[in-house]
Amino acid sequence: MSEEEFKAAVQEGNLKAAASIAQQLMKSPSLFEIAVIGESGSGKSSFVNAFRGLADDDIGAAKVGMVETTEWSIVYSHPEYSNVFLWDLPGIGTPNFQSVEHKRTDTYLSGYDFFLIVTATRFRKIHANLARKIQENAKKFYFVRSKVDQDLGAEKRKPNYSEARTLWQIRENCQAHLQKAGVNDPQVFLLSNWESNKYDFPLLKESLDKELRHAMLQKLLDISCWTLQEKKTAMQKTTWKPATLSGGPGAIPLPGLSLVADMAVLMDCMRDYCKDFGLNSDSLSALAEQVGKREEDLKAVIRSPLATEITIDLVLKLLEKCVGKGVTYLTYFAWSVPVVGSLFSGHVSFGTTVFMLDNFISDLAEDAQRVLVKALEGEEKKSKQHHQEINLSVMHEKKPQPIHLSWRQV
Structure with missing residues (x-):
């Protein structure tokens, strides 16, 4: 099934065939590029590996380390969709991120369809500024708060510890800082790069899957409109x-x-x-x-x-x-x-x-x-x-x- 076949069905007035083709195409989204962006040490590369179902030392995994290891934007394939790619970008604030290529923010952002803004601590003004710039370019994004397992480990030593309450407090704190910085209705996902089946990791994958399918649907509706x-x-x-x-x-x-x-x-x-x-x-x-x-x-x-x-x-x-x-x-x-x-x-x-x-x-x-x-x-x-x-x-x-x-x- 192809977009050309969808267009031909619409042109012929065969809406049943058009719908059938669209249903098949939605199972395999077209080209979609996701930028993973954050400060050095935020766990961007480990997140990319966890998302792809790889350990940090597996063949083909993104390079990770105690110092900045992502010198240039590196692309990785999505684990399920052949036309979807994740871009591991240099850390915000590093010389490579501030290179000539990255100073032209509008041009830079236009090269990606979606953004995942990652931090290992609370979100700060630098993240909010980036989010607003993304919004100005009519793009969408999620905030990813990594390493919550470390926060939970520290809280466990306290009396009356509650994992649910601690996660709620972290989420509320993240959203409050972002809203104060001018980001409207921020979507925050809490996760651990070492436990991809816990916390918000499954919801993040599900939500991103919905974004991919929705983008494909919107593209098909644009095609039908012009046809x-x-x-x-x-x-x-x-x-x-x-x-x-x-x-x-x-x-x-x-x-x-x-x-x-x-x-x-x-x-x-x-x-x-x-x-x-x-x-x-x-x-x-x-x-x-x-x-x-x-x-x-x-x-x-x-x-x-x-x-x-x-x-x-x-x-x-x-x-x-x-x-x-x-x-x-x-x-x-x-x-x-x-x-x-x-x-x-x-x-x-x-x-x-x-x-x-x-x-x-x-x-x-x-x-x-x-x-x-x-x-x-x-x-x-x-x-x-x-x-x-x-x-x-x-x-x-x-x-x-x-x-x-x-x-x-x-």
Whole structure:
């Protein structure tokens, strides 16, 4: 399965196939680069090893030591995903971190998709400044408080020792310092590099897995958005054909309007458009079965009419909504397509019909994107449970026309 296959399925209006491909792609995220950053001695390299399931002395493990051992940024593969990499960066404040490459912070940060800011003690202003810079670059990050096993070992000598209470105090202290330094809602994970099955290590892996899958989902939704916009533009270039047919011998005058149209031609055309975008009942039923959702829930996000809801009355109301706008549109159309435009320059019918169909196609493109968003919603959480909710937004291009022809408003 590939992103090109996903794009082709969206282009064909096969939303079931698109969802199926997306589900497979989410199991193997595309290129994603994670920067592990922190002060020298914070346990960055040991963290990278523990995350990858390696001991510090294993072959292929990151070099660790009592002094700064990471002189340059070194990349390591993710233990589960072939396209995901962890970058062990030189320690904050070391000469290598302050080299020419690292002084241009914006350019430097843009090279990574996600950040893990590691410290072995409390988080300080230097960490908060880095976090704010990451946020300014529209990137995400987690704070990792390593070596909590050492803190717990020291606390065990005290009377009334409680591991849960001690961990809570460490977490509260970290979050308080970060918030005081201006970091909003910091996510802090407490862990030991020597016990990767304890404390917050499992939750960190689970949360990062969710971030990877979410990033893949967002990428696919971006692809579907642009694919649908391209499809919309291509289809709008052909609306003059059904507009011409609707004004042919079978056309009838519409009561109260200075135009004529063949309702049967327009209804068949609009129903075909619904099918082309995968918004007919059969396609939606197949999609619902593929993603394990109710068909009614998918239909609930659709704002344009389904194929079965396209009636003479609805088409008439949409045309009524477009009268006047069609004249302006026809002027542009006659200029851009002079051969066809000149044939109808004296008829409001043609411009109105083209304008209505163009708006209908635009609405369908947005609806197809909404349906895909709804269908794939939560896919990144199916294999891993997490406490946070995902907020998916629909990307859509604003139409240049001055009105929006939502069928529920006519």
